[in-house]
Amino acid sequence: MSRRIAPLLLVVALAAGLGAWLSQRAHAPDEPAAPALPATRAVTLLPTPRTLPAFSLQQAGGAALTAETLKGHWTVVFLGFTHCPDVCPTTLAQLAGAQKQWAALPEASRPRVLFVSADPERDTPQIVADYAHAFHPDTLAATAPIPQLEAFARSLSLVFMKAPGASGDPNDYSIDHSAALVLLDPQARMAGVAQPPFDMKGIAADLETLTKSAR
Template identity: 60%
Template sequence: MFNRTTAIVLIAALAAALGLWASQKYFGSVRHASLPQTEAVRLIEPRRTLPAFSLRQSDGTQLIPGELKGHWTLVFLGFTHCPDVCPTTLAQMSVAQKAWESIPEATRPRVLFVSVDPERDTPDKIGEYAHGFHKDTLAATADVPALESFAKSLSMVFAKVPAPDGAPADQYTLDHSASMVVLDPQGRMAGLLRPPFDPNVIAKDMAVLTEAAP
């Protein structure tokens, strides 16, 4: 049975998905005419400028909107204690990252893993975790209010699920969006990737988008 937190997350995720669907429907004729054709990436038009945000990267530096410019970026929310979705997704993305290594570093697509569990995930820990899948994966986190604001700007959600009765309090888990958001080289929300993920198709799409940039 779903607990109340899970239900809230699902309702919020559905609302976010409906918002993106409505945007795609409304601007569909423009999108097909003006944007590259992709298989896995669902592009949206117009692209959405993100509000200001500041996340802490694994190397201790701040990740701000300007840091994401110049590359197509795939953003994924998760946490290092995640039992299945997070490691599976990052493993799949490592396959895609290896496939696009031939793209010059100056424009090569990037993967950004954002931990929504700052209570347990320090910058060092998320860096070690993300780089265990691929050395180029960016990793960042922030305090919960900043993470909530960032996730909301991407139409993504997360929520803490308390530990079961009788279990230690730090054995909680988190419900979070399993999709990935695609940011364009200007740092704007430009598309969405929904599971299941095919890393080879994703790599092909990102190569097409990179070639067609901006």
């Protein structure tokens, strides 16, 4: 990711997230207070989980990934692309360490990682799956056409944009994208965020605690 673009992406994402949350609160009917969650040390939890608009991403083999796919587990969502030279492989390797820490938890409630490619021109669902599974076999992986990806990313206060390379070749490009991790709760609602640099041991411990508290 371009160092010049990264701060702008972060500002845009944070502003979009705050605006969406405030809008939702202003127009939502009175709701019962959500059950109190345990304190976290590396993850910032939203005051109220945010329900996401309906979405459908594509997994390898043609299976759709929807909110129903994610329910029942805490999920860490990471947006990237397989040609990413640094941020994506580094983050997925760190997340693989967290997944090893969660291995002792029951499979039915164990936290999961979802890697979503923002580069569908080069990343087919199968390529995304092969890439993600090289870091950890349990990682969920998906992509979608650009309009669906933009809507999904926007709902999570994430952004991405194509960045042409210096050669002028249309195939020479990168993808500037938010580097944050987004947490979805077991109802597949946006419930929290973690910003780099990551305290991955703290994130892993937070997800383990949140999972145990939901039993």
